[in-house]
Amino acid sequence: MNQTEIMMLPEMNDLWQKTLNWQPDESQQQQFQRLYELIVEGNRSLNLTRITEPMEFWEKHLWDSLRGIARLLPTNHNSAENPESATESVQKAIDIGTGGGFPGLPIAIVLPHLSVTLLDSTRKKITFLETVLPYLGIENAVTLLGRSDEIARQPHHKQAYDLALLRAVGAAPLCAKCALPLLKNGGLAVLYRGNWTVEEETELQRAIEHLGGTVESVEAFTTPTSQGARHCVYLRKVE
Incomplete structure (x- = not known):
C-alpha cells in the first residue's frame, strides 16, 4: 500500500445513508x-489519537462523532421530532475535553449553523486546533483553553450552551458534573460510552440528582464496520 492509498479516507456514502439516514456532500x-x-500529521508530534488507519478513522472518529447527534442531522427523518426544528433549537454546543477535536470538529463541519466551542485543558492541543480551523475553513467553531469546572464559573459560559459533548473524558458521573453547569435549562448532554451497565446508570442517577439533570435516554448500537458495542447516554438539564 503506497502513501496515497494510506492517506485516502473511504467515502462510505451507502453506509452513512444506511446507518444515519444522511451522507456528506462533496465539500464535507x-x-x-x-x-x-x-490529524495524521499532528500525531507525529502530539499524542492526538491511536487511530490513524483510514477505515478505523472513518468509523471511530467520524461516524462515531456524528452518531451521537444523529437526531440533529439535517436529513435524518427517523427522529420523532422534526429534524429542522431540532437543529434550529440547538444553537450553541461545547465539546468538553475535545483532544484532537472529536466529536466537535466533525459536528461543526456537518452542522455549519451550530456554534461549537472546543474546550481542552492542554495548551498544545488547543494550539493545534487553532491551526486546523482556518485550514479547514471552519468558521463556526472556536477553541477554549481551560478546565470545565473553572469555565462553568465564568458568567458568559455558565448555563450558556444548548448541547454538551463528552467523549473519552472519564466516568459518567464526572462527565455529568462537567456538563450540566454549562447547559441552559432544557439543554442536552451527550455522553459517548463504550459498554454501559446497570451499575453505571445507577451511579450516574445518584450523581446527577443535585445537579438538576435527568437521564433522558440511553441508546445502544454497534459500530458499522467493526461491530463494536457503543452507547450514547443523553442527559437533560431540567432545573
Whole structure:
C-alpha cells in the first residue's frame, strides 16, 4: 500500500445513508479528508489519537462523532421530532475535553449553523486546533483553553450552551458534573460510552440528582464496520 492509498479516507456514502439516514456532500467529504491528513500529521508530534488507519478513522472518529447527534442531522427523518426544528433549537454546543477535536470538529463541519466551542485543558492541543480551523475553513467553531469546572464559573459560559459533548473524558458521573453547569435549562448532554451497565446508570442517577439533570435516554448500537458495542447516554438539564 503506497502513501496515497494510506492517506485516502473511504467515502462510505451507502453506509452513512444506511446507518444515519444522511451522507456528506462533496465539500464535507473534502473537509473530512483534510481533517484526517491534519490529524495524521499532528500525531507525529502530539499524542492526538491511536487511530490513524483510514477505515478505523472513518468509523471511530467520524461516524462515531456524528452518531451521537444523529437526531440533529439535517436529513435524518427517523427522529420523532422534526429534524429542522431540532437543529434550529440547538444553537450553541461545547465539546468538553475535545483532544484532537472529536466529536466537535466533525459536528461543526456537518452542522455549519451550530456554534461549537472546543474546550481542552492542554495548551498544545488547543494550539493545534487553532491551526486546523482556518485550514479547514471552519468558521463556526472556536477553541477554549481551560478546565470545565473553572469555565462553568465564568458568567458568559455558565448555563450558556444548548448541547454538551463528552467523549473519552472519564466516568459518567464526572462527565455529568462537567456538563450540566454549562447547559441552559432544557439543554442536552451527550455522553459517548463504550459498554454501559446497570451499575453505571445507577451511579450516574445518584450523581446527577443535585445537579438538576435527568437521564433522558440511553441508546445502544454497534459500530458499522467493526461491530463494536457503543452507547450514547443523553442527559437533560431540567432545573
